[in-house]
Amino acid sequence: MSKVFLSAKLPTATTQILADHHFEVQTYTGNGLISHAELLRQVSDIDYLITPLSTQVDAEVIDAAPHLKLIANFGAGFNNIDAAYARTKRIQVTNTPAVSTNSVAEVMIGLMLALSHRIVEGDQQMRTTGFPGWAPLYFLGHEIAGKTLGIVGFGNIGREVARKARALAVNVQYWQPHRLSDPEERSLGVTYASFADLVANSDFISINAPQTKENHHQFDAAIFQQMKATAYLINVGRGPIVDEAALLTALQQKEIGGAALDVYEHEPKVTVGLEKLTNVILTPHIGNATVEARAAMGTIVANNVVLVEQGQAAKFIVNG
CATH class of the missing domain: 3.40.50.720 (NAD(P)-binding Rossmann-like Domain)
Incomplete structure (x- = not known):
């Protein structure tokens, strides 16, 4: 046997x-x-x-x-x-x-919505200090409709993220080493961008790439400085693609708007300091859970x- x-x-x-x-x-x-x-x-x-x-x-x-x-x-x-x-x-x-494509894509969209509408931050406030009551300028977030999502890595998961994002009226651009054909891009409603342009112009950046030798710390201090000050980084791909120490510094210095991580550079450990930031969502690698x-x-x-x-x-x- x-x-x-x-x-x-x-x-x-x-x-x-x-x-x-x-x-x-x-x-x-x-x-x-x-x-x-x-x-x-x-x-x-x-x-x-x-x-x-x-x-x-x-x-x-x-x-x-x-x-x-x-x-x-x-x-x-x-x-x-x-x-x-x-x-x-x-x-x-x-x-x-x-088989995990849809699940990971759903988590990515969920994190994008949670960051933009400050859902996790709001939940924590209700569980601690509470809130003083509804007011016109209190706890404002942003709608994702009309914003630009940049997807890094456009395999099965990246494409499913694009489909779901387009259904929510989000503009989608993507980068990967090899560009899709024009008919494929048109069918998905996406545009190709250079990595530099994607980083500079996206309101949200979703990392959906597998880990390779070439993309280790692809998102480092220099890249964070090129992102919009209001932009959010979401990593549901592989942890080592992001230099977490550099990310922590970028967040502390308000070089970018926030981040959501489902995977980690030194998984299962999380870079100390990220857990203290209110504009960061940390989930325990639940993409296909x-x-x-x-x-x-x-x-x-x-x-x-x-x-x-x-x-x-x-x-x-x-x-x-």
């Missing part, structure tokens, strides 16, 4: 698929994230590893699992896995793309284990 190790608790439907196909399933049930040392102990005799993106699967872990056939990452990203090294060991690495998205992700990873066990090709291989 082949063994599967889950380095975190997964939806019941996921484990049920594995049980229905007669796998021996072991799950890490400890408090917090699994440690590197514990992961090394658990993988010595397994055939399949299903792991969330919070688990680092490096060469040492891969070497400790001589029978490993597949690393199925529970997430669209896979920078937590040394996929290139796994390939040298003939171990397939898969991810779960697309919906019952619907997580169930779909679980189905993909479980089915990939089944496919490989049956001698078939897994879906969504990232190191093929």
Whole structure:
């Protein structure tokens, strides 16, 4: 009987698929994230590893699992896995793309609305000092209709953000290394901008890009100085794209209007000082934290284990 190790608790439907196909399933049930040392102990005799993106699967872990056939990452990203090294060991690495697209896009739009209308700030005030009563100039925010959203990274999630934003009468421009065709841009109602122009002209900037070597600290002190003083930065992509120390300084010096982060440079840690600012929203990486998205992700990873066990090709291989 082949063994599967889950380095975190997964939806019941996921484990049920594995049980229905007669796998021996072991799950890490400890408090917090699994440690590197514990992961090394658990993988010595397994055939399949299903792991969330919070688990680092490096060469040492891969070497400790001589029978490993597949690393199925529970997430669209896979920078937590040394996929290139796994390939040298003939171990397939898969991810779960697309199924979290709508959820992440909804969170992005929610954060944009929350920042603009000061919703979180207002909630905190009601829970502490309260408010003195309705007044014409009290606690003013801004409408998002007519504003310009700049999207950095225009894959599935970026495009879905654009669709939802356009439905709210927001003007959308985007930047990524490769421009879309004219028909694609027209169908989405978006315009292409250089990175410099997007930074300078956007009222909101949404980071929806995957993490690469090239975009580490793409948003640094120099970029924040080029943004509008009223602009908001929203990161639902990957934490290291933003230099959080520089972001903190930019916010403290009022170089930009505010920020919302769902991912972090040193996740799960947050740069000290950001939590004290009223114009910052911090959420615990909940972009795809919906019952619907997580169930779909679980189905993909479980089915990939089944496919490989049956001698078939897994879906969504990232190191093929």
